[in-house]
Amino acid sequence: MLTQVSVAVIAVAFAILVVFLIKTLKKVMESLEQTNRTLTEVQHTVNDLTVEAKQLMHTVNQITVDVKGKINSVEPFFETAQDVGEVLHGVTNSVKQVTAAVLGETGSGQRVPTTGYPVASSSNPNILNRVSSIASYVSLGSRIINRWQNNKVKSTM
Template sequence: MLTQISVAVIAVAFAVLVVYLIKTLKAATQSLEKVTQTLQEVQKTIDELSYEVKQTIRNTNDITVDVQHKMKQIDPVMDTVRNLGEALSEVTYAVKQVSAGMVSRFKQARLEKKQPVEAERPKALTPEERTFQSYDAVYHQQEESKPSKSRNWLAYVDTAIGLWNSFRRQKAR
């Protein structure tokens, strides 16, 4: 009898085990179906995104080609600007040298002009005479010297421009 009870208990235990295994396998099957469905949706989304990414890359390549073409068109302009900058730098340097020479000449001329005037000026002048003398010195000297200074200055500039043009022509050869 003990064998029969043992066999009956084993049979019941096996039946319970089979029932729980069936439930577990059904749950696993449902989970796998959901995973399969999710993977299909992910694959579909990836396919759509890959198409959009390819389009974006194509547009980027087109833009890059267009920018490269435009940069090649701008290169001569940039070369011209660089050459112009170099020329302006050279002109500025030349003008600076000419103006430094002119300033030193003007200072020298002023010093030479002032020294004889100071030596010839009488020592004892009345306040009224000093007022008239300063008035004459300021207004009459400015009126007389302005046209000649501007003419001298223009002559220096013309000379400097002529020298610069000669220099550039020789450099071009």
């Protein structure tokens, strides 16, 4: 009889163990199903983000190309502005020298600062050369401005 009771206790213990194992396995299966759903959602999210990232990169590339084109279209303007600045500097220096020469001839006694070039006067035959230089600077400035306007019209077309 002791053997029968022992077998019965072992059978009941085994049944209880099986019940707890079944409950544990069900919980594990539910956790695995939830993990599988979460991984599927993550994969969809990553795929959506990948598509959006590709679109963003494409947009950034288009903007970069557009900015480079605009920089290239503005570059002649800055070159022309530099040319005009140089011409105006030369014209200003020549006008200062001619003014100094004229003031020296009229005897007003006023001094006009110069850039170190020899001052033209009635005793200096270079006054005509200075006036000629001014005229050539003005002509050059006019051509530069026309070139700039033509480039501006071409870039807007």
